[in-house]
Amino acid sequence: MEINFIALLLAAIVTLVVGFIWYNPKVFGTIWMKENNLTQEELRTGNMLKIFGLTYVFSVMITMTLMSLTIHQSGAIGMVGGPPMIDSAKPSFQAFMTDYGMAYRTFKHGALHGFISGLFFAFPVIGINGLFERKSWKYIFIHAGYWLVTLTLMGGIICAFA
Structure with missing residues (x-):
């Protein structure tokens, strides 16, 4: 099983593309800024290259x-060293x-595993952090929703093309 590193590098762009849409003021950006007590001006002061x-x-x-979560053959390869x-x-x-x-090497299968990763890993991590930081459920659901969509798309791309 060859690894397509170009597919992995392209899948990594999904976080930026989905974030650009998800956190846009016309989608969830305005609510997210309000929940974080941030303004557009404050957001512009960050080092965008670094971020x-x-x-x-x-x-x-x-x-x-x-x-490793979406391509089941990775486990078989691990078994031989x-x-x-x-x-x-x-x-x-x-x-x-x-x-x-090549069994189960489809976008649909990878998207399923990406979604499950978001639901059972990312959402609980964000929820725990949000609860201890005294953040609202809006804040938690905005971030969890972002990661559900992002991991679903990334999982699909990786499983189908990597």
């Missing part, structure tokens, strides 16, 4: 994790990969 650059780096890290050991794997491994190497 967008680090966002992309963190997003690439997320794609690596989503790859990882990519360096594939050539020395037993013939049964090669037979398995011949039969099932």
Whole structure:
């Protein structure tokens, strides 16, 4: 199983594209700013190169994790010791990969696993942080919704193309 690193790098852009739409003042941006007591002027004072650059780096890290959650064949490769050991794997491994190497490698399947990751990982993390930070449920649901959509799209792209 070859890894398509270009697909992973492209999937990482999803966080920026969805964020541009999701946090736009015409969508949820105005509510989000109100819940954080921020103004447009305050948001403009940030170092955008640093914010967008680090966002992309963190997003690439997320794609690596989503790859193992959406592509089930990753587990089979791990069982033989990882990519360096594939050539020395037993013939049964090669037979398995011949039969099932591309099973469930669709956008739909990856989107399902991305959504599940958002619902059962991102949402609880955001919820816990929001509760301790005394944030409103609006704040929590805006961020959780963003990650549900983002991880769903990223999971689909990674599973279908990576």
